[in-house]
Amino acid sequence: MHIDVLPAYEERNYTPDIELVGNIAATLNKLSQRIDHQLVLSPQAAEILVDRQHQRELLDRRGAQLNQFALHPLRIVRAMQDIVNSDVTLTVDMGSFHIWIARYLYSFRARQVMISNGQQTMGVALPWAIGAWLVNPQRKVVSVSGDGGFPAIQYGAGDRRTAKS
Missing domain, CATH: 3.40.50.970 (Thiamin diphosphate (ThDP)-binding fold, Pyr/PP domains)
Known part of the structure; x- marks a missing residue:
């Protein structure tokens, strides 16, 4: 997953499956609200x-x-x-x-x-x-x-x- 203000510059070794382009803080806040359980490492x-x-x-x-x-x-x-x-x-x-x-x-x-x-x-x-x-x-x-x-x-x-x- 690529999260950034800019689209991914795809290279041979970096081809993200998903891109979320926009305000990084807002994107992470919205993603974290969707987590309904404790994350475990x-x-x-x-x-x-x-x-x-x-x-x-x-x-x-x-x-x-x-x-x-x-x-x-x-x-x-x-x-x-x-x-x-x-x-x-x-x-x-x-x-x-x-x-x-x-x-x-x-x-x-x-x-x-x-x-x-x-x-x-x-x-x-x-x-x-x-x-x-x-x-x-x-x-x-x-x-x-x-x-x-x-x-x-x-x-x-x-x-x-x-x-x-």
Whole structure:
């Protein structure tokens, strides 16, 4: 089942049997009103949820223990997790750090973490952050760039001028 504001873009590996196109919250509310019994998780789904919870707890412990002089990427991701709640949009440049963010940072809504993933787009995080803020000025936006992203941002000095204004 595909529930979205836009119709599904059908691909070879994604062909939904049913599409409900429209306001997602209203659609889910109407669907939930039609459920007349308590939903019970399958053993497999319950196991997956327990596993996810254990992974989050492990991340917490490992991130807190990594306090040596050099900053371990997991420690940074752990610190970021404290500020990335449902009200924050995160834009991420390419670099080895994006793998740590993609693997270990939990997000809470669709399109909350924006990563170009494989497109090798260094310097894209800042213009994306500006765009995300322009779309929703009430929402906080965090842009993450590594050492390779900063020179790329220099080429796009107009992005900084746009952000300043």
